[in-house]
Amino acid sequence: MALEIIESCVNCWACLPLCPHQAIFAAQPHFLIDSEKCTECSGDFRAAQCASICPIEGAIVDELGEALNPPGSLTGIPPDRWAAARAEIAARQVVNKWSISGH
Amino acid sequence: MDLPVIASSVAPSGGCAAGICANSISQTGGHSEDLTEALRARVEDHPCYSEDAHHYFARMHVAVAPACNIQCHYCNRKYDCANESRPGVVSELLTPEQAVRKTLAVAAAIPQMSVLGIAGPGDPLANPERTFATFRELALKAPDIKLCLSTNGLMLPAHIDELAKHNIDHVTITINCVDPDVGAQIYPWIFWQHRRVLGREAAAILIGEQQKGLEMLVARGILVKVNSVLIPGVNDRHLVEVSKIVKAKGAFLHNVMPLIAEPEHGTFYGVIGQRSPTPAELQALQDACAGDMNMMRHCRQCRADAVGLLGEDRGAEFSLDKIAAMTIDYQAAMALRADVRAQIKAELQSKRDQAAEQALKQAEQARAAVAPQLLEFPIRPVQPAGRPVLMAVAAKNGVVAVHFGHAREFLLYQASEAGARLVGHRKADAYCAGDDSCGDGETLLGRTIKVLEDCEVVLCARIGIEPWGRLEAAGIQPNGEHAMEPIAEAVMAVWQEMLAAGKLDPGRAEAKRA
Known part of the structure; x- marks a missing residue:
């Protein structure tokens, strides 16, 4: 039984000092959890400490690959809204590149 | 002659009338006594x-x-x-x-x-x-x-x-x-x-x-x-x-x-x-x-x-x-810092002293000038000298020192008969400077003019012909005549010129406040 940090982690350090078993360590390109040490905080806390402070949705998953903080749960940004904003930004960049190469 | 009446309503303290905000900690918004x-x-x-x-x-x-x-x-x-x-x-x-x-x-x-x-x-x-x-x-x-x-x-x-x-x-x-x-x-x-x-x-x-x-x-x-x-x-x-x-x-x-x-x-x-x-x-x-x-x-x-x-x-x-x-050399660096700090503090102190002296002088002049006039025209109301004007300044180290086109920010001063008061600052380029990656296609100059749109005057060390014309068209008067002068002095000199030219008559509608 262990949690896993995946590639969306931004290396913000918030989780590292909270782990009761020092299972989290700094690594590149992102922090990692030593699966030998991780107990998912069972017996120590009601909720896994790393996932309780992690600001990035989806960055910590359980053994089934399920996100402890699913999309929209932390930022409050609905996933479809976020996708639409990203599409709009991307479209704007294409227009700008065209107008610049047109000169 | 009207001037003494104007002088009489000049507040002897508050604002940064004489020097670079030197008479008080001017972030107090007029409450320096606090x-x-x-x-x-x-x-x-x-x-x-x-x-x-x-x-x-x-x-x-x-x-x-x-x-x-x-x-x-x-x-x-x-x-x-x-x-x-x-x-x-x-x-x-x-x-x-x-x-x-x-x-x-x-x-x-x-x-x-x-x-x-x-x-x-x-x-x-x-x-x-x-x-x-x-x-x-x-x-x-x-x-x-x-x-x-x-x-x-x-x-x-x-x-x-x-x-x-x-x-x-x-x-x-x-x-x-x-x-x-x-x-x-x-x-x-x-x-x-x-x-x-x-x-x-x-x-x-x-x-x-x-x-x-x-x-x-x-x-x-x-x-x-x-x-x-x-x-x-x-x-x-x-x-x-x-x-x-x-x-x-x-x-x-x-x-x-x-x-x-x-x-x-x-x-x-x-x-x-x-x-x-x-x-x-x-x-x-x-x-x-x-x-x-x-x-x-x-x-x-x-x-x-x-x-x-x-x-x-x-x-x-x-x-x-x-x-x-x-x-x-850490020791040498600390000694140098101590010297620089002492110099700056002495400069600030002398500016504060000058400002205090000038304020005192103004107050005395005002008293001397007003007293006989009040006897002569006892019922004449004191006219406000002129409306306040918002000016943007391309400044560095407290003086009007930056070329308009190089300014990454402008300090905003409100000039009035009470003096020049810092009221804010504006960034000249967007938080993300790269036009191609995150701009909205608007030119940098256009954006700068937009952030200064409520100002009537821009003071800078120098300015090119194109931005001069664009600013004027936007109703903002560029001014490069006070290069290297302390901000408050330059701002007040421009305000006095506007006053003398009759641009600040209290009855006149404020062009920028529409």
Whole structure:
């Protein structure tokens, strides 16, 4: 039984000092959890400490690959809204590149 | 002759009429009597606390505190962008040892450096070991550098004794609300006592700890500045109440900053399209709070790894690899800092003395001139001399020194018969400068004119023909005739010219206030 940090982690350090078993360590390109040490905080806390402070949705998953903080749960940004904003930004960049190469 | 009557209504004090804001700590918004001489001495070399000081003294932030224990809707922890300038953004995270080395290197290269702050990119008190290790070493190795910290306040009561022990002189708390219902619209969650707390409950805990922390800091004699982010429709009117409460509890300066929210930043507010306040809205709110509280008008919302004078960022000169190549004589650097500091303080003192002398002289002249006139024309009402005018100044080190096209920011002064008063500043280029990647296609000049649209005059060292024409067309008069003059003198000279030309008649509609 262990949690896993995946590639969306931004290396913000918030989780590292909270782990009761020092299972989290700094690594590149992102922090990692030593699966030998991780107990998912069972017996120590009601909720896994790393996932309780992690600001990035989806960055910590359980053994089934399920996100402890699913999309929209932390930022409050609905996933479809976020996708639409990203599409709009991307479209704007294409227009700008065209107008610049047109000169 | 009308002049004596005009002179009679010149306020002898207040504003920055004679010199670079030299007669008082002018962030007091006309309430300079609130600040004791002792307090002035404590902040006179702190660029973020003293408007006088920010023209002369430099500060730096070291990015040793990555973790954060709350989420704010205006923040996104993912961002690490060299082109952006806003709080919470850094290029390079430092260990405490690296931060100490960087601080000593900067303080050797920039002898005006007086303050070291830890402001993030997360929350310093969510990283207490890293934060306090940095302070501990610096207190030993550079005892002349003032230490300060900027926090969301959640862990302030828990760390108050440690803060006091490290001789931290100044603390900034970001307080956006005192009402949990408002807070619930700003903070989606906090991490508190081993769990994530959501919504209104989270906001209530945060507000409680912030207020307790503020009281504990004041009780220990640590100076407290309060930062608030102005979010239109969320906390705009509420901030007037925040200002009253934090003042009553002993905060000595309130800094209301505009929300920065673009979709590109990936923040909740950016993505959902929450708008930022207009410059005029920000200024109106600062003015509304100023009746109760000392307001800060010169904040630049700098990055958590900013280096140099406010408004300039020399961080790129001091990256870790560049520092590694520097050889530094720490003792010589400290001695040089002491000399530079003494020179600057002497200059500020002489400006204050001059201003006080001039104010006294003006008051005497006014009395002498008015007395006989009042006898002659006892019922003549004193006419207001002319309406106030908002002017933008491309300045450096307190003088009109920057070419219009090179200005990355403008200081905003309100000129009136009471003198020149700093009321804010405007960034000349967007937070993200790269037009191709995140601009909206509008030219830089167009954007600059837009941010200055409520100003009537722009003072700069020089200006090209094209921007001159564009500014005039936008109803903003460019003026390059006061290059290298102290800001307040230049601003008042232009105002007097406008007055003499009859452009400021009180009856005349204010062109810019339509």
